[in-house]
Structures are given as structure tokens and as C-alpha cells.
Amino acid sequence: MTAVPLGLPGVPARPVAPRRPSRRIQVGPVAVGGGAPVSVQSMTTTRTSDIGATLQQIAELTASGCQIVRVACPTQDDADALATIAEKSRIPVVADIHFQPKYVFAAIEAGCAAVRVNPGNIKKFDDQVKEIARTARDHGTPIRIGVNAGSLDRRLLQKYGRATPEALVESALWEASLFEEHDFRDIKISVKHNDPVVMIEAYRQLAEACDYPLHLGVTEAGPAFQGTIKSAVAFGALLSRGIGDTIRVSLSAPPAEEVKVGIQILQALGLRERRLEIVSCPSCGRAQVDVYKLAEEVTAGLDGMETPLRVAVMGCVVNGPGEAREADLGVASGNGKGQIFVKGEVVRTVPESKIVQTLIEEAMKLAERTSPADQSS
Numbered sequence: 030m031t032a033v034p035l036g037l038p039g040v041p042a043r044p045v046a047p048r049r050p051s052r053r054i055q056v057g058p059v060a061v062g063g064g065a066p067v068s069v070q071s072m073t074t075t076r077t078s079d080i081g082a083t084l085q086q087i088a089e090l091t092a093s094g095c096q097i098v099r100v101a102c103p104t105q106d107d108a109d110a111l112a113t114i115a116e117k118s119r120i121p122v123v124a125d126i127h128f129q130p131k132y133v134f135a136a137i138e139a140g141c142a143a144v145r146v147n148p149g150n151i152k153k154f155d156d157q158v159k160e161i162a163r164t165a166r167d168h169g170t171p172i173r174i175g176v177n178a179g180s181l182d183r184r185l186l187q188k189y190g191r192a193t194p195e196a197l198v199e200s201a202l203w204e205a206s207l208f209e210e211h212d213f214r215d216i217k218i219s220v221k222h223n224d225p226v227v228m229i230e231a232y233r234q235l236a237e238a239c240d241y242p243l244h245l246g247v248t249e250a251g252p253a254f255q256g257t258i259k260s261a262v263a264f265g266a267l268l269s270r271g272i273g274d275t276i277r278v279s280l281s282a283p284p285a286e287e288v289k290v291g292i293q294i295l296q297a298l299g300l301r302e303r304r305l306e307i308v309s310c311p312s313c314g315r316a317q318v319d320v321y322k323l324a325e326e327v328t329a330g331l332d333g334m335e336t337p338l339r340v341a342v343m344g345c346v347v348n349g350p351g352e353a354r355e356a357d358l359g360v361a362s363g364n365g366k367g368q369i370f371v372k373g374e375v376v377r378t379v380p381e382s383k384i385v386q387t388l389i390e391e392a393m394k395l396a397e398r399t400s401p402a403d404q405s406s
């Protein structure tokens with residue numbers, strides 16, 4: 030069967046911005062920085078010591094498209110679970126260490142793909158850097174210096190009065206310099222703040238001041254709706270300037286939701302191939318169908334489709350035929366009927382009750398006619 034070249038959606042020929050040149054590190058098999066594709070990560074919400082539940086959640090995250098997963102390690106039982114989790118996870122596992130330096134060593138020894146340290150709250154962290162650098166180097170384990178506004182080093186808080194962009198950056202660069210003294214540069218950095226304006230400025234300054242790969246995050250971004258908007262705004266502002274090598278959306282919601290949002294942000298910026306994209310109108314007084322319902326039903330019906338498809342769902346004939354023609358697949362509704370477009374041509378006109386079913390059928394046909402090479406391009 031002839032392969033149909035689905036030109037849209039796909040990655041735009043021109044990226045949103047040239048990526049900031051940075052060092053490359055390897056988090057297990059996932060390259061971060063140095064022009065590698067921006068990766069999406071999340072964090073488990075289970076007790077890490079509950080190995081079964083943690084691996085189950087990691088499997089769900091993997092299925093949702095998560096590329097790197099972080100697990101908390103607040104107790105010895107959690108540290109003891111790391112080796113099994115790191116071995117059995119299909120995606121690289123990063124141990125998240127606060128307060129107890131001994132768990133940094135435990136995580137490295139356990140075979141974690143990377144370790145996140147929070148210098149602001151690890152006891153006598155600066156004195157431990159030499160030994161951490163040596164152990165990490167011996168195991169080829171990169172370190173994330175994860176500075177966070179909520180747990181900023183007391184010295185910087187005293188100096189700046191609060192977690193300003195300058196304070197966050199100074200804290201991160203100071204800790205990086207301690208590792209550099211031991212010739213350890215297998216580092217990525219984050220400087221998270223819950224205010225996107227402060228966070229954006231911090232990352233801009235950090236991007237200027239070093240060439241380490243950057244892990245973007247708006248910390249404690251909030252419930253799904255608010256957190257999604259904060260993260261999209263902040264990541265968009267930075268990634269559209271080429272800043273950022275891996276992202277974590279922090280939501281008060283199940284972690285797979287964070288991954289979905291992260292992937293959507295990258296797709297919207299053209300940094301990730303667009304998969305299913307629904308172009309639907311907002312509806313207005315001219316609408317001749319229930320556009321919301323139609324768009325939701327089409328989205329649900331095509332959920333999980335791997336073939337890149339742009340599907341237009343339009344409420345009337347004002348913009349309907351134009352948008353439907355530009356998409357791979359579309360419907361322009363009117364007078365209780367829907368004109369179904371495939372690759373710019375009207376292929377059928379169906380009653381309103383058959384629109385969703387027909388669009389799904391036509392999408393399946395397009396997917397079948399699309400060669401694997403087109404799908405992976």
C-alpha cells in the first residue's frame with residue numbers, strides 16, 4: 030500500500046530557537062544537554078521502600094512517556110530499596126537526597142543513574158563534596174545540584190534576604206565550583222522557584238554563567254490547572270530562548286499528568302514531534318454543532334494514536350472548510366451534517382450523529398497508510 034506522507038504536524042523545520050550550547054551528561058541511556066532532545070521527567074509519589082508500588086508507578090510513568098524518574102530517599106529503608114528499583118526500572122532512576130549525606134553514597138552504590146542533591150539542606154554538604162565527587166566519578170554517576178527556593182542555603186538567605194534569582198544562582202554556582210575543585214563536572218543544575226518570574230530570571234542568569242545542562246522546574250507549581258499554566262509559561266519563556274535540557278512539571282496531581290503536560294509543552298514549542306493535535310474552534314453564536322462535545326469525543330476516540338495527525342473540528346462554515354482542508358483530517362459542520370475532509374479533500378458528508386465515528390475511521394485508515402518511517406521521522 031502506498032505510504033501517505035503526512036507532512037503535518039511533525040517537528041517544524043525551524044526550531045523555536047537555537048539550543049544553548051551546554052555540556053552533555055548521561056543519565057543512564059538518556060543524554061541531557063549538548064544538543065540532546067529535551068527530556069521529560071517526573072517523580073514517584075509512593076514510599077520508595079515499597080518496591081512493588083514504586084515499580085508499578087514507574088511502569089505507569091514509563092507508559093506515559095516519562096524518560097527519567099526521580100524517587101525520594103528520606104530513610105534507610107528507602108536507600109535499601111534503591112538497588113532493586115534501579116535495576117528493574119526500564120527508565121533511569123535518579124535518587125533525590127535531602128538532609129543525609131550518607132544516602133548520596135548509598136544511591137551511587139545502588140546503581141542509580143544520577144543523584145540529586147540539595148546543598149541547602151544537606152548537613153555540612155560543602156565538606157562532603159570531595160568524597161561525593163570521588164564516589165560519583167568512580168561509578169560514572171552524574172550529580173544534579175538542585176537548588177530550591179524553599180530550602181536555600183542559610184548563608185545566601187542572609188546575604189540576599191530572600192530567594193532572589195541572584196541568590197539561587199550564586200548557591201548553585203558555589204556548589205558547582207566545589208565539585209570543579211575536584212575536577213568533577215558531570216553535573217546538571219536546577220534553580221527552582223514557585224514564582225515563574227523569579228524562576229525565569231534565575232535560569233537566564235544561570236544559562237549565561239555556566240555551560241552545565243539545566244533541569245527546568247517551577248517548584249510547587251500547584252494543582253493541575255494552575256501548575257500547568259505556570260510551567261507552560263516559564264518553560265516556554267526559557268525553551269524559546271534555547272535554555273533548558275530536561276524538564277519536570279511539578280503538579281499536585283498524579284505524576285503521569287506531569288508527563289503529559291511536559292510532553293505537550295515540548296510539542297507546542299516544536300521541540301518534540303507533534304502526535305495527535307486537535308485543532309478545534311472555541312465555538313460561538315454561529316456554531317451549528319456542540320463543538321465542545323465533538324472535540325472531546327474525537328480526542329477520546331483517538332487517544333493513544335501514535336501517528337502524527339492534525340485533526341480539525343470546526344463548528345460552522347466560516348473557518349471550518351479552511352481549517353479542515355489544512356489539517357490531515359477534519360470536519361466542517363453545518364445544517365445537521367459534517368463535511369469530512371481527508372488531506373484537503375471532502376471525502377464524505379455524514380449526518381451529525383456519525384461525525385465522530387467517521388473521523389475515527391478515517392484516522393485509522395490514514396494511520397494504516399502511513400509507513401513506519403513516516404511515524405518515526
Ligand code: SF4
Nearest residue numbers: 310313316344345347
Ligand atoms: S468556526 Fe464557526 S462556530 Fe467555530 S468559532 Fe469560528 S465562526 Fe464560530
